[in-house]
Amino acid sequence: MIHARAVQVTRRYAATLALDHLDLEVRAGELVGLLGPNGAGKSTLVSLFTGTRRPTSGRVELCGGDPRDPRFRRELGVTPQETGLPASLRVGEVTDFVRAHFTNPLSTAELLGRFGLADLIRRQTGGLSGGQKRRLAVALAFAGRPRIVFLDEPTTGLDVEARRALWDGIRAFHAEGGTVVLTSHYLEEVEALAQRVVVLDAGRVLADDSVDAIRGLAGVRQIGLTSPIDLPHLTGVLRAERAGDRHLLLTTDADALVRELVRRDVAFRDLEVRGASLEEAFLTLTKEPSWSSR
Numbered sequence: 061m062i063h064a065r066a067v068q069v070t071r072r073y074a075a076t077l078a079l080d081h082l083d084l085e086v087r088a089g090e091l092v093g094l095l096g097p098n099g100a101g102k103s104t105l106v107s108l109f110t111g112t113r114r115p116t117s118g119r120v121e122l123c124g125g126d127p128r129d130p131r132f133r134r135e136l137g138v139t140p141q142e143t144g145l146p147a148s149l150r151v152g153e154v155t156d157f158v159r160a161h162f163t164n165p166l167s168t169a170e171l172l173g174r175f176g177l178a179d180l181i182r183r184q185t186g187g188l189s190g191g192q193k194r195r196l197a198v199a200l201a202f203a204g205r206p207r208i209v210f211l212d213e214p215t216t217g218l219d220v221e222a223r224r225a226l227w228d229g230i231r232a233f234h235a236e237g238g239t240v241v242l243t244s245h246y247l248e249e250v251e252a253l254a255q256r257v258v259v260l261d262a263g264r265v266l267a268d269d270s271v272d273a274i275r276g277l278a279g280v281r282q283i284g285l286t287s288p289i290d291l292p293h294l295t296g297v298l299r300a301e302r303a304g305d306r307h308l309l310l311t312t313d314a315d316a317l318v319r320e321l322v323r324r325d326v327a328f329r330d331l332e333v334r335g336a337s338l339e340e341a342f343l344t345l346t347k348e349p350s351w352s353s354r
């Protein structure tokens with residue numbers, strides 16, 4: 061069963077094309093990570109699936125219906141990027157207020173316990189730390205036992221411990237068969253939680269694959285060196301670019317490549333080895349070369 065579907069979805073904001081004929085299907089029980097650089101369109105896509113915005117063209121479905129229709133929205137849990145909580149209410153009161161909107165909610169104790177918030181039940185939300193507020197806002201998305209949850213950058217700004225507490229809560233929901241779509245800038249977060257990764261860039265799906273496949277791409281290293289000559293053919297080079305005397309080589313085994321350069325007596329200076337970020341790895345591997353390429 062498909063829980064969320066986008067068919068040829070385009071969304072414009074005046075002159076900005078935020079989503080560009082995007083297709084995506086999320087099946088029941090999947091935990092999907094949406095990854096992509098700033099402005100890729102992740103939040104826009106989430107807002108279409110959660111019914112807070114309409115596509116400019118194309119179709120969006122949530123649990124088989126229109127996400128703007130209350131019958132289908134009832135199946136949904138959502139935490140937006142920005143957290144707003146009534147400052148004078150206690151954590152337990154806010155939780156009860158949200159629970160009251162649903163016919164079969166989780167108990168307050170269970171919900172707060174799942175997200176490591178049980179000790180804060182009597183605290184006013186205005187007195188919580190930023191990280192505690194964020195955890196509460198994410199926990200509330202799960203109050204009504206939704207079938208599908210959308211989390212927009214759930215752990216941005218959280219320390220390691222708070223992040224792990226949140227991950228545990230998300231995992232518990234998924235283990236019971238819940239569907240989760242989360243956006244993140246962190247590969248680590250997507251690796252920790254998701255089986256499937258969808259990489260967005262400029263409003264399009266750049267890659268849609270297993271975490272393992274994505275991890276392979278993220279393992280790409282970039283070697284920079286200066287040499288006046290054309291480099292010989294070197295084993296393990298995924299891509300080579302040259303601008304003047306500067307050469308950039310992409311490889312999954314930087315050590316072996318440097319050894320080969322030395323063994324073959326290639327004259328070079330200013331050697332630099334660095335990890336390509338996930339986005340860079342994708343962009344470099346998929347984009348047309350901006351420099352001369354071999």
Ligand SMILES: Nc1ncnc2c1ncn2[C@@H]1O[C@H](COP(=O)(O)OP(=O)(O)OP(=O)(O)O)[C@@H](O)[C@H]1O
Pocket residue numbers: 073074076077078096097098099100101102103104105
């Ligand atoms: N309300 C708006 N009005 C005008 N342009 C917008 C609006 N919301 C988003 N955009 C533009 O649409 C594009 C996609 O933005 P979106 O917030 O969906 O990306 P994102 O991948 O979620 O980015 P981030 O990781 O920074 O949250 C960007 O170019 C953004 O500037």
